[in-house]
Amino acid sequence: MDFSLNDEQRAWQMKARKFADEVLRPASLARDRIADPAKTIDWDIIKQGSKLGFRTAVVPKEYGGHAIDFVTQALVMAELARGDSAMSKAFSQCWKWSHLISMACTQDQKDRFLKPFMADDTFVLGKGITEPSGGSDNRLPPDDPKAGVKLRAVRDGDDWILNGEKTFIANGNVGKLFFLDVRTDPNAPLRNAVTLFLVPKDTPGFRVGKVFNKSGWRFYQNGEMIFENARVPHANVIGEVNGAYAKSTGDASGDLFGDLELAANALGVCDAACEQSINLARTATQGGKLLKEQQVVQLKINRMCALTEALRSFVMRVAYEHDQRAHSANAGLVMNLATDIIQEVAELNADIHDSAGILDENADKLVRDAFIWSHLAGDAVQRMKVSRRVLK
Ligand SMILES: Cc1cc2nc3c(=O)[nH]c(=O)nc-3n(C[C@H](O)[C@H](O)[C@H](O)COP(=O)(O)OP(=O)(O)OC[C@H]3O[C@@H](n4cnc5c(N)ncnc54)[C@H](O)[C@@H]3O)c2cc1C
Structure with a gap:
């Protein structure tokens, strides 16, 4: 299998990496600490990301969007989530629904809703x-x-x-x-x-x-x-009255966008967790030795990296399958597996920080963000849904 990226995919990946490093990560903890849950969003970040195309990334070009393919979506999501998982989700939440307007809506609905969505950087x-x-x-x-x-x-x-x-x-x-x-x-x-x-x-x-x-x-x-x-x-x-569960509307779009986007987001969080642990292991000492020389820490970092790389391979494979229109139960399986991997990797990262894993706000935030996956992608019902597809 060819894993090389074309110039356009690489350019989107680099643009997302820069935005994550320069805008998302520096703002991440400050937004997270805001006590009032209705005041955590930063419209300036949404506007900046929108101007770079992250909000309208999947809208077809004929409507003014960027029509990025699934491999690019996975790359962008993982990079943005490495900066801040919730901020990246604020952009990708627009992907499946803007795509649905362009795919399933009438011309009148597109005129009334897709045009204003495209024109307004704060339209989510x-x-x-x-x-x-x-x-x-x-x-x-x-x-x-x-x-x-x-x-x-x-x-x-x-x-x-x-x-x-x-x-x-x-x-x-x-x-x-x-x-x-x-x-x-x-x-x-x-x-x-x-x-x-x-x-x-x-x-x-x-x-x-x-x-x-x-x-x-x-x-x-x-x-x-x-x-x-x-x-x-x-x-x-x-679509049709009483037809919301027909394949032509919500379900089809959800299968395509929801699963991969969440798995790629989890990958970004795993990358951030590995980065935090590796940085700590290279600089902190215990018992007169750097953490990176402690065998238990080595084994934990080994596990974190192996899980993260395995998730990366699966995410990119599913993205590739989507681009080939070869949809399968893999879309759901990768989302379920991402739940297990993000939670294990985030916990290992907090564990390597030890008490500081609770006190270190960076490590703690990744655990709290990772916990969300149990309520989106890895709860019993989502797993049963995917299993039924496997067993069909
Ligand atoms: C961050 C976040 C974002 C969300 N965004 C949205 C959104 O944009 N739109 C939206 O509509 N919803 C959203 N939700 C809600 C989410 O989809 C629901 O929480 C989820 O579907 C579970 O529903 P519930 O919480 O009512 O739990 P319930 O349906 O009451 O289930 C409770 C428990 O019982 C288990 N259970 C239920 N039925 C079965 C069964 N048949 N067999 C086995 N176990 C079962 C469940 O797995 C769960 O553990 C969001 C949730 C979160 C946390």
């Missing part, structure tokens, strides 16, 4: 699936019509009236446009009962509730979204 996107009653049933839907999405839409002439809530939604309090899974049939199982709506932030009847005080990924905010007789035009429905 979100997707609302999870609700206070739970998130898992929406990802692995049971047949019981009572399970899953409760946010309800009822048709009223040319509009739909929405009532209910979404919760834990990334960018939920800062996004300007949301994709929402909404129940449009109360009696059918979820697979045939949910419609995908485009809902702008300024929709009458929609307001933001609480912003969650997460332990990790603090820059990347999660909020509650509350809908009280919110009026959304039928023209904002994507």
